[in-house]
Amino acid sequence: MGFFEKLGQIDTRIIYVLFILAILIPLVTPLGLPVTVSQHTKQTYEIVNSLQPGDTVIIDIGISYSGAGDVLPQTVAMLKHLMAKDVKVIFTGVQMDSSKIIEDLIRPYEEAGKQYGVDFCNLGYLAGGENAIAAYARDLRKAYPLDSRGNSTDTLAILQTVNSAKDANMFIFFSTQNADMYVRQIAEYQVPIVGGLIATIAPQAEPYLHAGQLKGMLVGLRGAAEYETMMESPGIGVASMDAQSIAHLLIIFFIVIANISYFATRGRTQPAKEASQ
Amino acid sequence: MSRDPVIWVSSIVTIIAFSYLFKENELYKAVEHLYVGVAAGYTLVMGYNNVVSKVWTPLTRDKNFVVLIPAILGLMLYVPYISKQYSWVKRIPIAAIVGIGMALTARTQIMQQFIGQIKATVGPVKSINSLIILLGTVGTLCYFLFTLKPSLPVKTGSEIGKWTIMVTLGAAFGAGIMGRISLLIDRMFLIFRDWIPLIKVR
Numbered sequence: 243m244g245f246f247e248k249l250g251q252i253d254t255r256i257i258y259v260l261f262i263l264a265i266l267i268p269l270v271t272p273l274g275l276p277v278t279v280s281q282h283t284k285q286t287y288e289i290v291n292s293l294q295p296g297d298t299v300i301i302d303i304g305i306s307y308s309g310a311g312d313v314l315p316q317t318v319a320m321l322k323h324l325m326a327k328d329v330k331v332i333f334t335g336v337q338m339d340s341s342k343i344i345e346d347l348i349r350p351y352e353e354a355g356k357q358y359g360v361d362f363c364n365l366g367y368l369a370g371g372e373n374a375i376a377a378y379a380r381d382l383r384k385a386y387p388l389d390s391r392g393n394s395t396d397t398l399a400i401l402q403t404v405n406s407a408k409d410a411n412m413f414i415f416f417s418t419q420n421a422d423m424y425v426r427q428i429a430e431y432q433v434p435i436v437g438g439l440i441a442t443i444a445p446q447a448e449p450y451l452h453a454g455q456l457k458g459m460l461v462g463l464r465g466a467a468e469y470e471t472m473m474e475s476p477g478i479g480v481a482s483m484d485a486q487s488i489a490h491l492l493i494i495f496f497i498v499i500a501n502i503s504y505f506a507t508r509g510r511t512q513p514a515k516e517a518s519q
Numbered sequence: 520m521s522r523d524p525v526i527w528v529s530s531i532v533t534i535i536a537f538s539y540l541f542k543e544n545e546l547y548k549a550v551e552h553l554y555v556g557v558a559a560g561y562t563l564v565m566g567y568n569n570v571v572s573k574v575w576t577p578l579t580r581d582k583n584f585v586v587l588i589p590a591i592l593g594l595m596l597y598v599p600y601i602s603k604q605y606s607w608v609k610r611i612p613i614a615a616i617v618g619i620g621m622a623l624t625a626r627t628q629i630m631q632q633f634i635g636q637i638k639a640t641v642g643p644v645k646s647i648n649s650l651i652i653l654l655g656t657v658g659t660l661c662y663f664l665f666t667l668k669p670s671l672p673v674k675t676g677s678e679i680g681k682w683t684i685m686v687t688l689g690a691a692f693g694a695g696i697m698g699r700i701s702l703l704i705d706r707m708f709l710i711f712r713d714w715i716p717l718i719k720v721r
Contacts, residue, residue, distance in 0.1 A: 265700070265707055269707055269712075312701040338565045387573070387583070388577075440698050444694055445691050449636055453635055455631060462694075462697055478720065482701070485700075486697070486701070489703075490697070
């Protein structure tokens with residue numbers, strides 16, 4: 243077997259080990275590669291930054307634990323921004339994991355003195371996917387008779403002034419599923435919509451941004467890093483970017499290697515295959 | 520090392536799950552079954568909580584009898600498991616679910632995804648991006664024209680469409696890789712920060 247054949251048949255286990263090292267080493271010893279901020283994130287930061295203290299936003303947590311690693315850091319960053327600006331937040335969720343994720347998100351702020359029911363509330367998971375979004379967008383208290391802690395939503399101060407999507411100053415969603423159902427059900431209420439998406443589905447949501455149906459969009463862990471950079475408050479996102487970049491370089495390297503091997507051996511392997519047939 | 524048993528369990532299970540990359544083994548198979556069992560149990564608990572908060576409490580505390588309608592419709596889905604003779608009953612709630620879902624989606628789909636997107640695509644070309652989107656959309660539509668004779672404009676459009684589709688697939692694949700790496704980074708934080716404190720970032 244020649245050099246190029248061997249190159250095309252590297253043991254995948256070697257690639258896995260190299261891949262894990264390419265991620266782990268930059269996490270342990272950060273390289274400090276610069277994080278450039280994309281237009282999407284700038285636009286998102288500016289629209290969120292335009293909110294005034296006392297404004298109320300609805301945040302839908304459409305995150306499942308399986309995809310949380312990509313979307314949760316941007317949720318943490320944006321919530322930090324909103325809390326610093328004293329914006330009130332109504333949390334909703336259309337994923338089974340939503341209630342628990344929301345509780346984890348609000349706990350530090352509750353411990354720091356923010357008041358549940360006044361500064362934020364957790365309405366929890368509502369089954370039904372797109373139907374659930376349509377239902378709570380029209381009437382929050384009707385769709386959610388109780389919040390996730392068992393309180394009657396009629397008693398929550400935050401819901402006395404905002405009871406539908408049209409009453410909110412902004413609708414924000416974080417999703418590991420898609421952006422389609424949010425745009426379909428919320429856009430008609432004429433409220434600015436901002437989305438945070440898992441990287442795998444973000445390209446499908448680009449047309450909504452171009453059309454102005456989404457006013458801002460964060461894309462995966464990269465979006466979190468950019469948002470943290472805009473906030474000048476580095477966190478998990480920024481810390482992960484070195485690892486992300488090195489891993490991408492490694493993938494590009496192996497794509498090049500595979501193609502070199504393919505083109506160098508194409509003429510040689512073809513007759514052998516034909517002979518075996 | 521962490522003293523939190525949850526961190527220990529999740530880290531060890533993660534490592535066992537990754538062991539599949541090297542070779543399928545008995546521990547991996549055990550974790551796979553464990554995952555299915557836990558997921559089923561979790562779904563059951565969430566379903567129970569949903570019934571309590573959306574049906575039982577409004578019914579008993581607020582005397583809201585309207586919630587009985589969706590509750591009965593939901594129960595009708597289980598009739599085939601009790602009686603084969605009356606299994607047709609399940610068609611009623613399924614018809615309601617499909618009908619309501621279709622009506623909700625179709626109405627807003629036409630407004631937001633059809634008219635909204637067409638307006639944004641054919642609207643005034645103000646930037647190079649708008650021009651690329653316009654050409655890419657028209658080209659892709661040409662690529663899927665199967666009933667017209669292939670004339671020069673259609674062929675050119677089709678070629679543009681083919682390239683647009685390839686670029687789109689490439690972008691989706693790249694974004695897919697980025698997303699998967701993020702998930703791996705998240706697992707690295709669990710093992711090498713929360714469990715074994717090698718990574719210092721909080």
